[in-house]
Amino acid sequence: MDLKLKIWRQKNANDKGKMVDYPISNVSPDMSFLEMLDVLNNELIEKGESPVSFDHDCREGICGSCSLYINGEAHGPDRLITSCQLHMRTFKDGETIVIEPWRAKAFPVIKDLVVDRSAFDRIQHAGGFISVNTSGNTIDANTIPIEKADADDAFMAATCIGCGACVASCKNSSAMLFVGAKVSQFALLPQGQVEATDRVLNMVKQMDEEGFGNCTNTGACEVECPKGISLENIARMNREYLSASFKG
Amino acid sequence: MSGILNSSIGRKFAMALSALFLMVFLLQHFSINILSVLAPDTFNDVSHFMGTFWVIQYLLQPVLILGVIFHFVMGFVLEIKNNKARTISYAKNNGAANSSWMSRNMIWSGLAILGFMLLHFYDFWVPEINIKFIEGDMSGLIDPNNADSGYRYLEHLQHKFVDGWRVALYVISFVFLALHLLHGFNSAFQSIGANNKYTKGLVGFSKVYAIGIPLGFIFIALYHFFNH
Numbered sequence: 395m396d397l398k399l400k401i402w403r404q405k406n407a408n409d410k411g412k413m414v415d416y417p418i419s420n421v422s423p424d425m426s427f428l429e430m431l432d433v434l435n436n437e438l439i440e441k442g443e444s445p446v447s448f449d450h451d452c453r454e455g456i457c458g459s460c461s462l463y464i465n466g467e468a469h470g471p472d473r474l475i476t477s478c479q480l481h482m483r484t485f486k487d488g489e490t491i492v493i494e495p496w497r498a499k500a501f502p503v504i505k506d507l508v509v510d511r512s513a514f515d516r517i518q519h520a521g522g523f524i525s526v527n528t529s530g531n532t533i534d535a536n537t538i539p540i541e542k543a544d545a546d547d548a549f550m551a552a553t554c555i556g557c558g559a560c561v562a563s564c565k566n567s568s569a570m571l572f573v574g575a576k577v578s579q580f581a582l583l584p585q586g587q588v589e590a591t592d593r594v595l596n597m598v599k600q601m602d603e604e605g606f607g608n609c610t611n612t613g614a615c616e617v618e619c620p621k622g623i624s625l626e627n628i629a630r631m632n633r634e635y636l637s638a639s640f641k642g
Numbered sequence: 643m644s645g646i647l648n649s650s651i652g653r654k655f656a657m658a659l660s661a662l663f664l665m666v667f668l669l670q671h672f673s674i675n676i677l678s679v680l681a682p683d684t685f686n687d688v689s690h691f692m693g694t695f696w697v698i699q700y701l702l703q704p705v706l707i708l709g710v711i712f713h714f715v716m717g718f719v720l721e722i723k724n725n726k727a728r729t730i731s732y733a734k735n736n737g738a739a740n741s742s743w744m745s746r747n748m749i750w751s752g753l754a755i756l757g758f759m760l761l762h763f764y765d766f767w768v769p770e771i772n773i774k775f776i777e778g779d780m781s782g783l784i785d786p787n788n789a790d791s792g793y794r795y796l797e798h799l800q801h802k803f804v805d806g807w808r809v810a811l812y813v814i815s816f817v818f819l820a821l822h823l824l825h826g827f828n829s830a831f832q833s834i835g836a837n838n839k840y841t842k843g844l845v846g847f848s849k850v851y852a853i854g855i856p857l858g859f860i861f862i863a864l865y866h867f868f869n870h
Contacts, residue, residue, distance in 0.1 A: 400733070402733070413733055463732060465734060465736065466732065466734040466735045466736030466737075466739070467736050467739055467740065471736075471739070492733055492734040494732055494733060494734070497728050497730055497731065497732055498727060498728055499726065499727050499728060499729050500727070563740055565724070565728075565737065565741075565746055566724035566727055566728075567724070567727035567728045568650075568724075568727070570650075570651075598649055598650065598651055599649070601650065602649055602650050605726075605727060606650075606727055607650075607723060607724040607726075607727030607728070608650045608653060608654060608720050608723060608724055609650070609654060609833075610720070610724070610745065610748065610829065611745065611825070611828070611829040611832045611833065612740075612741035612742070612745035612746055612825075613740070613741055613742075613745065614737070614740040614741040617739070617740035617741070618740050625832065625837060626837045626838075628832065628837075629832050629835045629836065629837030629838075630835070630837075631651070632651055632654065632655070632832075632833060632834065632835035633835030635649070635651045635652075636646075636651070636652075636655060636834075636835060639646045639649075639652070
């Protein structure tokens, strides 16, 4: 396959940045998208040019590092996958592929396609945990009876890998699907009840302080989420937040 | 609870409540207007009651106006805040791949409705206020000096739908209203946290409401245009 790549290049956080065209030839349809970028980077290095910086780690859809906005969609046109799981056979020979970093004020670009997603970490630090005594007397979680439906929903919410595709896809750069998932995974379980009120209030407060936008329920986040996190989690967070606010 | 309106979810909640309030009002407005086609005399009687009963005039009407203003102002506030959350746009963004046109363009359909409301107020509300509170005529009669002249409300309505351009503007505005409601109805319920086993049924009902009510208003406007 011969492709025309249009890639966002930005030297550092202060650089203005611009789209740069890169033709690439002999791309195997069986390559992953990141392997194609590896090939491009090898060519750039051989020519003495700076390789394209992009985040990657596990390359099997678990870590959520590969934050690429490909042809106008987070993680590309396929569903329920991350960029590293996207294969070149998805594209046509001769196609132009536009590759950009996540765009959100709360996710500033560090270099090229790499963005700073530490805003998510700070939201997690604000309440995305339960305070369990791990001194050796920890009670086995399975000793607490939990309804199957609740356990399934909590587990589903917990599959969020924090990749940020929800923020990238949302026209408002809202982080509510991420925060909704992190709130839900505890709100549905008895272990999460003790800190439930403070958790949702603190996480939403931190989310707002980070500069994410307001959710307008377009549903783009749900469609583009590589783990299929449902909008139900946002509704649950809304209920938790409103309930917590009235409790004080 | 303090500061709830300063939070993103609080603003969503307030926006949703005002939307639900306006949707109830819209249903009530339609229920009265359709009487102008089905039972003109009853339409006149109900209009006179609505226009003169003090609870509606001095308590509910100000609440309605405040609700409308709040919905528009909060809509603009949210739009400005959301635009600030992404300072650099994508070179290529395929929004149609993951969301509906209606959901992405609520501000534009809302602005179209705002424009329509200015025309609608100019057509009906301003003359009504003028007759009642400037001229001091609370009789509701076509000729205030002739008790047999009948109520003026239907005649006023029919008179407004004589001009083709005005009817066209009303019809276009109701199409924008339908587009706004097609996303807004469900969105309001999602914002107040009502996403559950009833959601599927609610989605179906919202489509009936979002298309049915504006279509009904279009029918009323066209009916009077072709039957004046």
